[in-house]
Amino acid sequence: MTDTARAGSKNILLHxxxxxxxxxMESQVVPLEKKAAWLSGLLGSGMDIIQVGSFVHPAKVPxxxxxxxxxxxxxxxxxxxxxxxxxxxxxKGLERGLACGVELFCLGASASETHSLKxxxxxxxxxxxRIIAAAKAxxxxxxxxxxxxxxxxxxxxxxxxxxxxxxKMVRAYAGAGLLNISLADTAGHAHPAQVERLFGAVLALGPxxxxxxxxxxxYGLGMANMFAARRAxxxxxxxxxxxxxxxxxxxxxxxxxxxxxxxxxxxxxxxRKEVSLDSLLEVARDAATHFGRDLQGFVxxxxxxxxxxxx
Amino acid sequence: MTDTARAGSKNILLHxxxxxxxxxMESQVVPLEKKAAWLSGLLGSGMDIIQVGSFVHPAKVPxxxxxxxxxxxxxxxxxxxxxxxxxxxxxKGLERGLACGVELFCLGASASETHSLKxxxxxxxxxxxRIIAAAKAxxxxxxxxxxxxxxxxxxxxxxxxxxxxxxKMVRAYAGAGLLNISLADTAGHAHPAQVERLFGAVLALGPxxxxxxxxxxxYGLGMANMFAARRAxxxxxxxxxxxxxxxxxxxxxxxxxxxxxxxxxxxxxxxRKEVSLDSLLEVARDAATHFGRDLQGFVxxxxxxxxxxxx
Numbered sequence: 265m266t267d268t269a270r271a272g273s274k275n276i277l278l279h280x281x282x283x284x285x286x287x288x289m290e291s292q293v294v295p296l297e298k299k300a301a302w303l304s305g306l307l308g309s310g311m312d313i314i315q316v317g318s319f320v321h322p323a324k325v326p327x328x329x330x331x332x333x334x335x336x337x338x339x340x341x342x343x344x345x346x347x348x349x350x351x352x353x354x355x356k357g358l359e360r361g362l363a364c365g366v367e368l369f370c371l372g373a374s375a376s377e378t379h380s381l382k383x384x385x386x387x388x389x390x391x392x393x394r395i396i397a398a399a400k401a402x403x404x405x406x407x408x409x410x411x412x413x414x415x416x417x418x419x420x421x422x423x424x425x426x427x428x429x430x431x432k433m434v435r436a437y438a439g440a441g442l443l444n445i446s447l448a449d450t451a452g453h454a455h456p457a458q459v460e461r462l463f464g465a466v467l468a469l470g471p472x473x474x475x476x477x478x479x480x481x482x483y484g485l486g487m488a489n490m491f492a493a494r495r496a497x498x499x500x501x502x503x504x505x506x507x508x509x510x511x512x513x514x515x516x517x518x519x520x521x522x523x524x525x526x527x528x529x530x531x532x533x534x535x536r537k538e539v540s541l542d543s544l545l546e547v548a549r550d551a552a553t554h555f556g557r558d559l560q561g562f563v564x565x566x567x568x569x570x571x572x573x574x575x
Numbered sequence: 576m577t578d579t580a581r582a583g584s585k586n587i588l589l590h591x592x593x594x595x596x597x598x599x600m601e602s603q604v605v606p607l608e609k610k611a612a613w614l615s616g617l618l619g620s621g622m623d624i625i626q627v628g629s630f631v632h633p634a635k636v637p638x639x640x641x642x643x644x645x646x647x648x649x650x651x652x653x654x655x656x657x658x659x660x661x662x663x664x665x666x667k668g669l670e671r672g673l674a675c676g677v678e679l680f681c682l683g684a685s686a687s688e689t690h691s692l693k694x695x696x697x698x699x700x701x702x703x704x705r706i707i708a709a710a711k712a713x714x715x716x717x718x719x720x721x722x723x724x725x726x727x728x729x730x731x732x733x734x735x736x737x738x739x740x741x742x743k744m745v746r747a748y749a750g751a752g753l754l755n756i757s758l759a760d761t762a763g764h765a766h767p768a769q770v771e772r773l774f775g776a777v778l779a780l781g782p783x784x785x786x787x788x789x790x791x792x793x794y795g796l797g798m799a800n801m802f803a804a805r806r807a808x809x810x811x812x813x814x815x816x817x818x819x820x821x822x823x824x825x826x827x828x829x830x831x832x833x834x835x836x837x838x839x840x841x842x843x844x845x846x847r848k849e850v851s852l853d854s855l856l857e858v859a860r861d862a863a864t865h866f867g868r869d870l871q872g873f874v875x876x877x878x879x880x881x882x883x884x885x886x
Contacts, residue, residue, distance in 0.1 A: 453880050563795065
């Protein structure tokens with residue numbers, strides 16, 4: 265799988281999700297032209313995977329109504345090696361995604377029964393079975409697939425989620441041959457010790473499993489959790505430009521881990537230096553201007569650390 | 576040493592520095608009565624050490640002009656087991672601190688020549704020698720002492736600071752019998768891999784050395800650095816209520832790691848559950864009200880994670 269090869273060569277695979285997880289949380293709908301400008305900037309930065317949007321009902325999530333059109337603009341005459349991903353939650357979304365050129369399908373089910381019922385009208389078992397079926401259909405259509413467990417570290421409705429429940433879902437995915445697995449901290453409840461333990465347990469389930477992490481910064485732990493996930497062996501990281509997005513269960517806009525903040529610290533370690541931090545900062549600053557407020561990222565405000573010599 | 580015993584029994588020693596590192600960064604001077612109210616709240620929370628203020632020239636730092644008086648109010652008839660600390664940068668400060676009942680003297684010199692010259696008018700070698708002499712005088716007076724290396728992870732003026740320069744200062748402290756050693760990330764340049772490496776090197780210098788860490792959140796790495804320091808064996812942690820304070824080299828108020836955010840995550844791990852998070856949240860919320868703006872802490876805004884059962 266191409267993703268594996270890239271993760272292997274670069275150690276860390278960067279998946280930008282701001283156009284989806286960020287913009288779906290904003291009350292104002294961002295015009296298509298602005299989304300296209302940000303997507304161009306992100307493509308130019310050298311991110312590995314960029315999530316363009318989600319395929320959900322436009323009446324329910326008007327922020328994502330133009331996802332199909334945005335994909336078409338960039339997939340018809342693609343110049344960047346970045347993989348374009350789309351979030352799909354049901355069969356109808358899969359159909360739309362196949363029609364407009366999605367390259368990586370991100371599909372997921374929640375580990376929380378309440379969260380699952382509220383989001384999909386189905387309990388976790390039924391939702392999981394349908395997601396597995398949709399993922400298999402995407403693979404049959406020649407597409408890459410990432411499957412996720414939402415609310416894997418705790419739920420805004422239910423509170424703690426048992427690790428066994430998460431592992432049961434991961435075993436179901438792996439048993440269906442779906443080995444590119446993301447654990448998402450939908451509520452932001454994850455803490456580093458838990459992150460290291462749970463990802464360690466997931467990776468121990470099989471040598472073919474590759475893990476992606478997705479942390480919300482609701483309680484100020486997003487970046488610490490990224491490092492805990494790295495330590496556990498996670499190699500793919502979802503982040504959002506300017507730290508847009510975050511937990512849907514609280515009114516506080518605590519955001520995702522900001523892409524440019526994560527790339528900044530990786531580059532302090534000497535990693536991923538070919539990614540253009542300047543391009544990422546430009547997109548983040550433009551987003552702050554567009555929304556007219558301080559966003560959650562740090563480095564777009566402070567500027568990067570000026571390192572005159574190697575540390 | 577009492578501190579050692581406490582760190583041993585509780586694993587993690589909590590040192591609240593908001594009244595000093597937080598308030599010195601605020602353009603408005605906080606009235607004595609308000610400081611006293613926050614100090615009372617912090618004492619009631621069960622923090623191990625609370626920094627009351629610094630002993631610097633009142634004309635230079637008017638925010639700290641009433642440090643002596645604030646100490647006297649609380650040391651004359653002390654009801655809490657918390658240790659009250661004060662920051663001292665010269666002999667005059669030591670004299671003032673001894674006169675008003677400081678229990679733990681925090682003294683430090685910068686690893687950056689430029690930072691040292693700007694702050695003290697002395698280069699690092701001279702500043703270090705004077706700090707060591709003052710620390711010995713404090714010990715001779717029967718006081719506890721913590722010595723620090725400021726700008727240990729990078730400098731806002733000079734950029735990178737060589738690890739050997741930091742280790743040289745630590746060896747000088749240890750050689751003088753000063754084993755309670757703090758590394759402060761004055762500029763916020765520290766990143767987790769560096770933190771783990773440098774604290775590891777410091778702790779390897781001698782079995783008697785105990786380390787404290789102090790991170791500014793300028794680039795969004797404060798909390799991740801706290802976890803890296805824990806992993807390296809650091810047992811004492813400086814934080815600031817509501818995340819007040821931070822890097823003096825940038826105009827951006829990126830803050831310290833917020834005390835209540837750190838206690839919150841420790842309690843998710845089952846640690847320090849006897850500390851009253853509610854009391855800390857009350858102080859942080861009152862600070863946000865007092866300053867009339869959003870401060871950097873997360874949990875005082877979101878409220879703690881509601882854990883219905885053990886995670």
